[in-house]
Amino acid sequence: MNIALINSEYPQEDGSQGGIASFTYTLATALTDLGCKVHVLIRKGTVPQNLSPAVEVHHFEFRSAKGIKQFVEKKFQNGAVTWEKGHSRHIRQILLTIHKQEKLNVVQIPEYGGLAYSLKPPLPFKIIVRFSMPSKLIDMINGKTTSNKRANFYRFESKAIKNASAFISPTKALQRWLHKHMNIADIRFSVIKSPIDTRDFGDKRSYKSKTLKKILYVGRLEQRKGAGIIARYITDILKIDPKITITFAGEVEKLFISKVKQTIAKNLGYKECSRVLFLGAVNHQEISELYKKSGILIVPSLMDNCPNTLLEGMASGLPIVCSDAEGIKEFINHGSNGLVFPLKNPQLLTTMISHIINNPRLASALGKSALQYISKNHEIMCTGKEFLSLYKSVSN
Template structure:
């Protein structure tokens, strides 16, 4: 009988963790495992975007609906579904299911529990999301395996401070489907194409939330404009900071240089329209968008946070800048879009690195080895 894995995620869109999970599940299915998407949602919520795309890809989907917030009943509901479906491994992706399942004693759960840390998004010590991240870390010790996606994450002192046994900690880097990258059709979008037409253009992709630090990127665009650089920036994504970011753009008189275009499905299809991808985050795991851009031959300028410096070797596979430093970020952007030789080196070297180290086949094989290792532990 193939190993049955229930992947659990509470998704609000098709972002990095969701794209990584879809690629992983497809690789697992093709290799003879039986992955199931356990998609968490609110009571009476209709089909979620992730569920629809998973079904389109021929994956098995189990919608799981529960009341909002963190509650023990939600974890018990997940466990009952898993037991009815004869699940061999519970694989959690995100703080909500990490907490819900971590609260259940192993003797009660009786199914091995694995989690992947896609990144902590709390940026201030006192905030709701920082509290959830803290609670998650305290419960990770009750998981059977905790997977970090980067060396930086693996050696994070907060994991040791939470009492997690070193024998439960593993590193498995995110990977992307290189076959899909090669065969993907270039996207067409009149709003984006008309705005960037005829000049240098850069793009940033992600939720409009604090950890992405888009305000730093907007400040960097002001620095570039003051240096007479004629560059257009498209920000693809939606979120609670949209109005605040738009006000910043307005106050800096950057409306002719920056446009917030909202959320786009499969945003990677638009990468070919740009001279560079910019990541201005203050915290990250190992961004899928970065890997996709590198595979597509689009130079990446990113802040040196999380696992980013493991993939971006400064001046070779991309350019790095310190976080929350618009001047240094502007300098790096200027370099990559004005130095064609540098950009060419980055394109070729980044593609080589992706093929060697970030193929989803390698990722799926490592997860399969880990599952086999812990399947009989409880």
């Protein structure tokens, strides 16, 4: 098959990438290994990481509308909608060019950003939307007030996904939300787990007490990711043992860093602030090394569809402490491949971290079970075959 995958993420100056990019590049590699011709479309300026050299890369950028449409967009539409429409136009042009040169069967595109807007049927290939986390849902969980412009962007995203022939969700939780709030019929949905290349993460690791005291958080730190829980209990976590360190790898607002340091200084003294490290955004290779050197991964999200951080941590054999948020609990079985604290009792995050640090055998059992789960349910070639099976079904 000839397949095109779109990565909707914007390029980062530091070369880091988020979950959509990681998923796209991993799937592209799997499909290539399965004998498919794969094209990956990325925004101009993006440098893909960990991508098979057999994958053909295309860059898209803003393209202005022509004639009266250009006037209407400038006069009546908000900037975000106009901007993404321009990128969507170029995506359509690139895909049609690819199809002329070599018949294209299927295009998979994220819902995020409404980039499927210009892919209106009829087209000579099928469109599949793979959901990550709609903007409306992200804003709801983060408690953001919806302005008229933002509501207009929600409608734009919602309209764009209607161009698809089929939909994919990595979790049943997100499928239920989409069915309820976006009226997408279950019959058009497939739930397919995200592929994880365990070769990037599955080295031998130490479960000694010294290593377990190195706690890691990976990802953008915001309300929906549990920023409030961490800020509230970070002092209690550090009190468990004077040698505990907590590393944050990902985008963090300066206000949050200041708030955390003030809390630590007030309760434990200013010197203890050095036990909390904020690395900012890190690239794929750096994240892999962090997983290997750390002892516990915390994922205190309020709601998370399918966090790559969680799956990569499990693939690294890390003992996981996470919340019972929708989405996450589809991957973690409490006491088997991780420890789960209820969002109704977030103080148990501290208790569970302490329990793992003081029980290296438990840490080893949880970590090894987590790796086994990933190897069984998210192995790159097995999940790649699931995606390919769906593509063939939709294409036919």
